Amino acid sequence: NASEVLLKQYVTDNASQHPRKHDTFIGYGTAGFRTGADLLDHVMFRVGLISALRSKSLGGKAIGVMITASHNPEPDNGVKLVDPLGEMLAPDWEKLSTSLANLSDDELPQAIIEKLIKPYSIDWQAPGLVYLGRDTRPSSVALAKAVIDGIACIGCELIDFDVVSTPIVHYLVASRNDESLGEPTREGYLKKLSGGFRRVCSQGKEKTRYNPTIKVDGANGVGAIVMKEFADEIDSDIIKIDIVYDGSSGRLNHECGADFVKVNQTYPPGLITPEKAIRFISLDGDADRVIYFYFDSNNAFRMLDGDKIATLFAEHLGGLVKQSGLSLSIGLVQSAYANGSSTNYIQDVLGIPVSCAPTGVKYLHHEAMKYDIGIYFEANGHGTAAFSSKSLSLIKDAAKSGENPATVELYEFTNIINSTVGDAISDLLAVEAILYSRDWTIEDWDSKYADLPNKLMKVLVKDRTVITTADAERKVVTPEGVQSKIDNVVAKYKNGRSFVRPSGTEDVVRVYAEADTKANADKLCSEVSAVVF
Ligand code: NG1
Ligand code: ZN
Incomplete structure (x- = not known):
């Protein structure tokens, strides 16, 4: 029909601005699409199309699009969609997104009709609304432009929040669709959270143990920007916030941030004088992860994850x-x-x-x-x-x-x-x-409980999909026989526990182990890796 012909024409014309220049397969994983930024232009354009049509398929409810590769290195990038309640994209649309992202430019227009418009009975000319955000990566600017072109191709309202944390985008989408959750603006977010915080922290009698000084590691990313907004909003009598790794010099996530601290189980090396009695707090590159740490009376690093x-x-x-x-x-x-x-x-x-x-x-x-x-x-x-x-x-x-x-x-x-x-x-x-x-x-x-010493390793393999798991990923199903070998190794260690699973975001297999001592956790982790690979 005429409407379909028109849509196909729009998609054909606009897709030529964002052609698929390579045939590397890119899938919608646990964190959306995520890979080298230079591979993503056509994917972003298509995500723009999909987000507008997703909104239209849901009667014009707001849908979110966030451009980020979170804690990954700066040259990477990625994108994920946020559904109306602020939750992750519905699984059937994840699959559709993967399939549309990997088609040739020629196949795309017809596929939009066959895979989206028809099965979901979408009136593509009806109203829709997309909320867009991006992290501080230099590549995010051009990739946002590609998303915007995709949205414009369908014809759909767009509110661009520019540089913003991932969780703010989730909040904005959720509150736009359900106003009881708060005002759907950045200001509304800031006021809601800081208001609650201020009211709790001005109650009760004088505190003798709580120390209202914190040092926040912003991972040189958007977290530093948002944290600064909170610091301006909350009286420094209530909490004194000192922000380091604020993006003024270092690279995003480079030797700082929550992932660095958690994986290496140490503090960012740029913190030259580890101060006692201060709480350090590391955020990740898009401000959805947080790790606390401090130095105890023996100056030992202690992490609270x-x-x-x-x-x-x-x-x-x-x-x-x-x-x-x-x-x-x-x-x-x-x-x-x-x-x-x-x-x-x-x-x-x-x-x-x-x-x-x-x-x-x-x-x-x-x-x-x-x-x-x-x-x-x-x-x-x-x-x-x-x-x-x-x-x-x-x-x-x-x-x-x-x-x-x-x-x-x-x-x-x-x-x-x-x-x-x-x-x-x-x-x-x-x-x-x-x-x-x-x-x-x-x-x-x-002091409430002591963590068991543990170790997390990445192992590079030819094909990580040969490993499949069950029981919330705690048991290997294939290759056959691997799990019983792991069980035999684990049995030798006091408080031993270990499991192996393919990563959903990187081309690696992860091996985790814990045991009574750090040396044993490390040893168990290597032994299990040797069994599997
Ligand atoms: P994968 O790569 O599937 O292990 C990693 C994290 C997840 C989650 C996702 C999404 C670990 C061991 N894995 O997943 O917890 O945060 O990235 O970002 O930390
Ligand atoms: Zn993150």
Whole structure:
């Protein structure tokens, strides 16, 4: 029909501005499309098309597009789509995105009709809305232009938020589609989180242990920019925020940031004088991951990762729920990378149920939604507490009278916490508010349980897809026989645990091991790698 002919003509004309210049296969993985920035121009144009049509297929609801390669090196880039509730893209559209991204320019126009317009009965001339954001990578500017061209080709409203963190894009999309979540502007985000934080941190009696000074490692990325906005918004009597790796000189994620600290289990080398008694906080390149660290009285480096943050959230929010007398279920979701000690602490000491989901926050988020308050974190510092709409309205109503301080505080945590997705700065504010509320030092927090020494290795293989797993990635299914060999090796180690899985974001296989000592964890990790490869 005429409308289809017209659309095909538009796609043909505009795609020629963003031709597919190579035939490297690029798939929509756990973090969207992610690879070298120079391979992505045509993918971005197509993502523009897809995002506009996704919005139109959902009656014009806002859809998000975020251009970033997160913690990966600066020359990489990537893009992911955000669905209307602020959640990750629906799985069928992930598959469609992969298939459309890898077609030739000639095949594309007809495929848009056959794979999107017809099966989803999309009126491509109906209204649509896309929210666009990008990180600070130099390549993100041109790649954003390609997305914009794709959106314009379909004809769809676009709001471009320029340089912004990934979690802000999730918040903006979610609040645009559900106004009870807050005002759908950057200002609205800042005001909601900082307001809750300020109110919690000006309550209660004088603090004797909590030290309101923090040093934030912005990974030389957008996190530094957003953190600066919060520092301007929050009175320095409440918290003193010093930002380092703010992007003024060093390269993005280079020897700094949350991934560097977590993977190397050390502090960024540029922090020349490790100061005692200060909390250091490393964000990643798009500000959705956060890792705490400090130097203890012996000047030893101590790291508090996503598992430590998750347990702190669980302990505090769990306590507030009890004190408020509200009937709300609370649970915690981890991935296989969670430290065994954290799992034991949450289950045995806190008495809060724990479940394990496959790597990737979308799986954790999904599992967390089974609770009224579902806390989930990856060990690498990506996570949040997801409040169900039932819990949000219950807490809000109960807090109105102001009678029970625990209920009021719980309500304020629903403002501080970006419930749509892991958000480094929101998590940081929540951790600080909890430490303040409990009048804890970072040592107090750290002393709750001791991490088992662990090791994470990357192994380069010819074809990582030969390894398949089950049981939330904790057991190898193929190649056959590998799992029993791993079991035999693990059995030799005290507190030993190890697993192997193909990465969803890099062309490597990851091997994880933990054991009673660091030397044993390292040894177990090498032994398991040797068994597999
Ligand atoms: P892969 O590459 O699938 O291991 C990594 C992280 C995930 C998640 C994704 C998305 C580890 C071990 N894996 O996934 O937790 O954050 O990247 O960014 O940290
Ligand atoms: Zn990230």
